[in-house]
Amino acid sequence: MGKCEKLTTGFGAPVYNTANSLTVGPNGPMLFEDVDFVEKMAHFDRERIPERVVHAKGCGAFGVFHLYQSMEAYTCADFLKNPAQRTKILIRFSTVIGNRGSADTVRDPRGFAVRFYTCEGNYDVVGLSFPVFFIRDAMSFPDFIHSQKPSPKSNLPDPQRVWDFYSLMPECAHQLTWLYSDRGIVKNFRKMDGFGVNTFVWRNKEGKRHFVKYHFLCQDEKEVVDRFEASRLAGEDPDIAARTLWKDIEEGRPVKYEFCVQIMDPDEAAALDFDPLDDTKTWPEDRFPLIKVGMLILNKNPENFFAQIEQAAFAPANIVPGIEFSADKMLQGRIFSYRDTQRYRVGTNYAQLPVNRPIVPVNNNMSDGSMNCFVPTGDVNYKPNSLDNNCPREAVPLMGHGPCYTGYAVRSPIEKTDDFSQATARYMSLGKEEQDRMAEAMANDLSKVCRPVLMRSLELLENISHELCMAVKKYLQNGMQESSVNAAAPLEQASAAPSTSPQLSRQPARRRQCPGMTRERYMREFKGR
Numbered sequence: 001m002g003k004c005e006k007l008t009t010g011f012g013a014p015v016y017n018t019a020n021s022l023t024v025g026p027n028g029p030m031l032f033e034d035v036d037f038v039e040k041m042a043h044f045d046r047e048r049i050p051e052r053v054v055h056a057k058g059c060g061a062f063g064v065f066h067l068y069q070s071m072e073a074y075t076c077a078d079f080l081k082n083p084a085q086r087t088k089i090l091i092r093f094s095t096v097i098g099n100r101g102s103a104d105t106v107r108d109p110r111g112f113a114v115r116f117y118t119c120e121g122n123y124d125v126v127g128l129s130f131p132v133f134f135i136r137d138a139m140s141f142p143d144f145i146h147s148q149k150p151s152p153k154s155n156l157p158d159p160q161r162v163w164d165f166y167s168l169m170p171e172c173a174h175q176l177t178w179l180y181s182d183r184g185i186v187k188n189f190r191k192m193d194g195f196g197v198n199t200f201v202w203r204n205k206e207g208k209r210h211f212v213k214y215h216f217l218c219q220d221e222k223e224v225v226d227r228f229e230a231s232r233l234a235g236e237d238p239d240i241a242a243r244t245l246w247k248d249i250e251e252g253r254p255v256k257y258e259f260c261v262q263i264m265d266p267d268e269a270a271a272l273d274f275d276p277l278d279d280t281k282t283w284p285e286d287r288f289p290l291i292k293v294g295m296l297i298l299n300k301n302p303e304n305f306f307a308q309i310e311q312a313a314f315a316p317a318n319i320v321p322g323i324e325f326s327a328d329k330m331l332q333g334r335i336f337s338y339r340d341t342q343r344y345r346v347g348t349n350y351a352q353l354p355v356n357r358p359i360v361p362v363n364n365n366m367s368d369g370s371m372n373c374f375v376p377t378g379d380v381n382y383k384p385n386s387l388d389n390n391c392p393r394e395a396v397p398l399m400g401h402g403p404c405y406t407g408y409a410v411r412s413p414i415e416k417t418d419d420f421s422q423a424t425a426r427y428m429s430l431g432k433e434e435q436d437r438m439a440e441a442m443a444n445d446l447s448k449v450c451r452p453v454l455m456r457s458l459e460l461l462e463n464i465s466h467e468l469c470m471a472v473k474k475y476l477q478n479g480m481q482e483s484s485v486n487a488a489a490p491l492e493q494a495s496a497a498p499s500t501s502p503q504l505s506r507q508p509a510r511r512r513q514c515p516g517m518t519r520e521r522y523m524r525e526f527k528g529r
């Protein structure tokens with residue numbers, strides 16, 4: 001036991017009695033001047049902050065990043081220059097859709113948010129356990145998330161809403177082949193990979209820019225759980241992933257990920273059959289091989305979960321010199337959204353909290369990643385000023401210009417969409433058993449949707465793989481649950497079902513409508529997508 005200090009108020013005055021409020025006589029009402037009570041209760045009344053609008057359930061740990069080799073040829077980011085350099089890191093893992101108290105073992109991408117506390121500021125890579133995302137334009141993100149969250153009417157999760165959206169947005173196809181693969185459910189964060197997903201730009205000191213994709217490869221053998229085991233665990237130990245991470249670190253088993261990058265010269269983009277700024281696409285590794293950059297090692301649990309994990313404010317906008325944003329339409333939207341939500345979720349001064357504050361190294365040879373907090377000083381808080389010699393001074397800008405963009409203001413989709421080639425390739429790359437588990441899991445969810453959504457979803461799957469579509473139909477026909485299919489026409493008629501999805505549509509306007517949007521309305525509202 002450590003030294004037992006005297007109990008004080010937040011302002012340092014001694015507290016003599018913390019169990020009895022100050023009253024008028026032993027049986028009278030309380031006195032408003034009981035400032036100890038007021039402070040204690042007011043603090044309690046405000047001790048929660050809103051949960052993250054997505055990725056609410058999470059946990060995290062601190063550690064250190066060891067650079068293997070200088071990346072100076074591609075970026076002038078200081079923390080990627082000198083292989084002797086160590087950088088303090090924080091990683092927060094999360095599920096996406098569930099609320100703060102939800103189970104760890106759900107089918108969902110896992111959040112993989114990495115913060116590098118570099119001596120040029122915090123650099124955040126706010127990534128996922130999958131290399132791609134569902135959609136490619138930030139404008140659709142609120143719609144996408146609303147479709148995945150519980151129904152606003154019943155507050156119950158509803159696969160019908162989920163698959164309604166997927167089936168109308170064929171760009172989701174590739175991500176579905178990750179989500180419904182075995183990788184869709186994990187119970188141990190140290191046994192899954194992480195990815196930056198969006199495309200970033202690295203800029204070297206000569207001003208040359210490259211596109212870059214991030215991979216964080218776990219150093220343990222990957223581990224996944226099937227949906228039956230996942231349901232059991234969700235009841236038995238809903239915090240299993242957080243608990244395992246905590247325990248591993250507490251018991252001295254560090255968690256490691258190798259940081260690798262794929263690098264592309266932007267001049268190569270035009271010749272590719274996909275758009276490298278489309279986050280529904282991966283880059284072929286034979287053409288853009290993984291380059292090993294360093295190792296991330298998590299070895300320290302937080303000392304205060306609320307202050308260091310709940311109040312941690314990761315943001316794709318947090319970049320450092322030598323790293324820039326690409327024109328990836330998702331990344332562009334994310335640049336605004338995170339800081340915006342954090343001003344509300346954590347409070348306007350969120351950047352000044354210790355976990356979010358940038359730190360400067362004690363010296364450049366830190367062997368243990370130790371750092372000092374940077375606290376701004378001085379009483380001249382305006383510029384230009386003569387009273388403090390115009391300090392602090394603006395940094396010297398990097399040489400050269402920013403990127404050059406020209407064009408009219410438009411709302412338009414990207415040109416090279418190709419929603420299915422990579423989805424098909426991903427499905428074909430899985431073993432027979434995993435393909436079968438994918439079909440079973442999809443059928444389990446699709447057994448709960450109305451017929452028009454089902455038909456459109458089957459059409460989407462048919463475009464990924466005829467085999468997958470047939471396997472899903474087979475599971476549905478064998479009546480895995482009480483299915484909308486059983487109540488309606490036989491599934492063989494599925495191919496005759498009209499579609500509301502313009503990209504998928506091969507049929508005339510349908511007769512049966514799904515509750516909600518008609519084909520005509522869909523075409524009107526989404527025209528030009």
Ligand code: HEM
Pocket residue numbers: 051052053054055058092093094110111112113126127128133137138139141195196197198279312313314330331333334337338341342345
């Ligand atoms: C336009 C698209 C997106 C928007 C608008 C968006 C928005 C948000 C918001 C508002 C949060 C909550 C942040 C907080 O309260 O601190 C969040 C968290 C998160 N998002 Fe996104 N997101 C988008 C796409 C993505 C993508 C593509 C990825 C993966 C590459 C991703 C990964 C994450 C992660 C990992 C977190 C949790 C961060 C943490 O642990 O604190 N998001 N997102």
